[in-house]
Amino acid sequence: MKESFVSIQDLNLKHQQKSVLKDLTWAINRGENWALGGTSGSGKTSLAKIIAGLQNAAGEVKINFNNESHLPAEVLFVESWYQFKNLEGVANFYYQQRYTSQQAKDTLTVHAELVNYGKEKGIHLDKVEHILEALNFSSFASSQLIELSSGEHKKLQLVKALWLKPQLLIIDQPYTGLDAASRKNLNLLLDEVSTDGVQLILICNDSELPSSIHRFAEIVNGQISVSNSRTITSVSDDQHSKEIPDFLKESPVYSSENIVNMIDVNISYGEKQVLKNINWEVKAGEKWLLQGHNGSGKSTLLSLVNGDHPQSYANELYLFGNRRGSGESIWDIKQHIGLISPEFHWYFDASATVWQSIASGFYDTVGLFQQLPYTKGQQVDELVEYFGLTENKNELLSSLPLGRQRLVLLARTIIKNPELLILDEPCQGLDQQQTVHFNQLVDELCSNGMTLIYVGHFESQLPTCIEKRILLEKGEVKVVESLNIEILS
Structure with missing residues (x-):
């Protein structure tokens, strides 16, 4: 019998009095890497946050970390939405501020952000250079966080996650904002950390996935629907019949x-x-x-x-x-x-x-x-x-x-x-x-x-x-x- 890594029983979540997750049950066995799909608003991100302990819901979530593993006993959730702060710890930025060079000095550089993250997590900087090079991000070391585009911010999130190598890594929309070469290299990096023992849950509807992803599911009507391949069966409400105003x-x-x-x-x-x-x-x-x-x-x-x-x-x-x-x-x-x-x-x-x-x-x-x-x-x-x-x-x-x-x-x-x-x-x-x-x-x-x-x-x-x-x-x-x-x- 396979050993369970993540066990979810009878999970229920409501938003604005509307059920999002309904008695959801899902077993993730040790060694399994999943792609989780579904329509926008089906509850994918909420489920990820619940597994990572970032959101509360009715039901039971058990995570059985491997105490003998050299990897951190941690669930890391990489959001599709990245919020950074200025040097005073405030995230109150305005749109044009990114292009005003004097005000851009108000945020950390990419290098300083990585140094701080390495100290916080107890990981060495020499282990990150390989990831930076693979994602073509080494040249951004001196860039201020506020100067980065959405794709560059995504890369920074991914660099930190792949550097940490937690026992469970959940990434929401991993390919958002990435060019074709970066998407390909990201998949190679994900395969690499998977070989080292990291288990993956990728929240996306993309077809170009790492070869290490071998289990597929989507959320349909608030519950997990498992399939043998990457096939999205659920669709959004059909709006094609509506005439443009x-x-x-x-x-x-x-x-x-x-x-x-x-x-x-x-x-x-x-x-x-x-x-x-x-x-x-x-x-x-x-x-x-x-x-x-x-x-x-x-x-x-x-x-x-x-x-x-x-x-x-x-x-x-x-x-x-x-x-x-x-x-x-x-x-x-x-x-x-x-x-x-x-x-x-x-x-x-x-x-x-x-x-x-x-x-x-x-x-x-x-x-x-x-x-x-x-x-x-x-x-x-x-x-x-x-x-x-x-x-x-x-x-x-x-x-x-x-x-x-x-x-x-x-x-x-x-x-x-x-x-x-x-x-x-x-x-x-x-x-x-x-x-x-x-x-x-x-x-x-x-x-x-x-x-x-x-x-x-x-x-x-x-x-x-x-x-x-x-x-x-x-x-x-x-x-x-x-x-x-x-x-x-």
């Missing part, structure tokens, strides 16, 4: 035929050059894919388009027909743009309701601070219904599962039918069905003439409307090309 069928009103024009743009932080001689032109109605490895400069490039980067004034940059710094404010620029990014999600107002969060897109604020006119309120109601958020509209955004939070912010992004839609990894946290549905929505929106800049590492999860690609490598433009996204994916 009428106000989004209208073509955007363009202020200029030239949306973005960068001429020999350079961005540096001290001696570190992030963007080098960038030349890029985006015209009204074009659909672009922006790609590059983690750290290639994609987020910095987008911060120039958004109007958020202070160094834009020192460069020859034209947005919506106007030279940057010719008198327009950051809010004048944002009126033309609908934006979603992991970083923006981090800094969004957690005290806003779902309805208020969507409505704030009219004013480009991180919360709603004024009364909405009747017609605009109707448009918010239409999007709430379209995205299947009616039952959540008065709940706090922060109380929803991460995938549904992302749907709310996606609705916020398109509420004003903008000239330019910037979608930076928009499907992070969405399940497969939601991802397909969202990209179909993007295709429909863009068929009406909207301009698109789309950042995506997973080429199988892209809208079909994309027609051009710009590829960055170490801060430089490596490729600009026309493409057929159906062939690419």
